Amino acid sequence: MSVPILYTLRQCPYAIRARLSLALAELEFEQRDIDLRRKPAEMLDITQKGTVPLLVLENGDYIDESLEIMIWSLNKNDPHNLLLTHAPHFFAEMLSLIARNDHKYILALDHYKSDARHYNPEVTIYRKLCESFLSDLESRLSNHKYLMTDTLSLADYAILPFIRQFSHVERQWFRQADYPNIKQWLSSLYQEPIFSQAMKKYPLWDNSRSTVTN
Template identity: 25%
Template sequence: MSEIELYSAVLCPFAYRARLTLAEKQVPFKLIEIDLQNKPTNFEEISPYGLVPLLKHGKFRIWESAIINEYLEESFPTPPLLPKDLVQRAQARIWINFADVRLFAATHKLLLTLEPLQQAEGVEELSKYLQFVEQEGLQKLSAEEPYWLGAEISLVDLTYYPWFEQVAVLEHFRGFQFPSGLNRLKKWYETVANRESVRAIAKPKEFYLKHYARLQSSASVIS
């Protein structure tokens, strides 16, 4: 098997989800950490967008985290991280898309703004998204099961988990408060956080607060 290389960055939640997928599938890989504030001079020759994650599998390169994860699912089908049923698989893709175009996009926007009114609007937006996840996602798809789609972990769980590990950044720097009453969501988080693949690479909130400390005086964000 050709060696897999994963280009990552220490705070990047998108690279994190690819690492979790590789870990869940027990696929050996070489991790290459990139300082996005001081990129290697040849990095754009490796990553066309100049971003992480980027996966190299032999002579092939794959970028965009959702696509990387689906590539890994198809290349290493055991254990499966997407359901076989086509409707359930479509549901998985819907929620992965929601994470990227709603939850993570709103988070990035909130971290970039220093204007108090825009911050308040961003906090409200995130709260609504989490309530939507609770009611339309977890409650309807797997109310009595441990994971997003039921009894087994999936790419949906691995997509969302990194956001929750870094939520202390939003609480500390942007005044975000986790909405009350999201009991299913909290239980889901505890379940995923206790998986061996997660515990092996998880970082404490102090780690993230230290690295994001410059957000207090700067609009730049480490991605």
């Protein structure tokens, strides 16, 4: 293959991460949007894990963890200095913040989504657990425009898809919630052309026709 291939699902927050990072790194890649109910054989031939995102490299190696795809992409090319190389101590802090998102917060978020979907009256329990993380982000954003500094970083793009998902669970509640800094942060990132590029809708990939190359 001449360019990496990304198997992806449009609304999956992990896959959004991968598409954002590849676009931010200005890397050419082939995008294959799939239906997880009908996983293509080509994808399963690479790994039986069967999850997205899955980035297949030119040499046949693959990366199937979204944060690893982000770091791989930005190590290839980081024109916006999202790894904050001018301040190396920030990198460890970014990874720590992302780890909190990826473990404790996402676990609560998954329960929150399920409870809201099934009209569980205890939905507020997991919403409040999510809010402990949101409160930290709100505080950070009161000190600077973005999560780490006044410039965008890996942390902003890694965490964005999951705060976006939280805001969609109970939209009316979130509109009234007292998170002005997070709402401004979301609005700012949504207006970035790179976000529209990453969220562009493509037809499902079919190996009988040519695919989209970014």
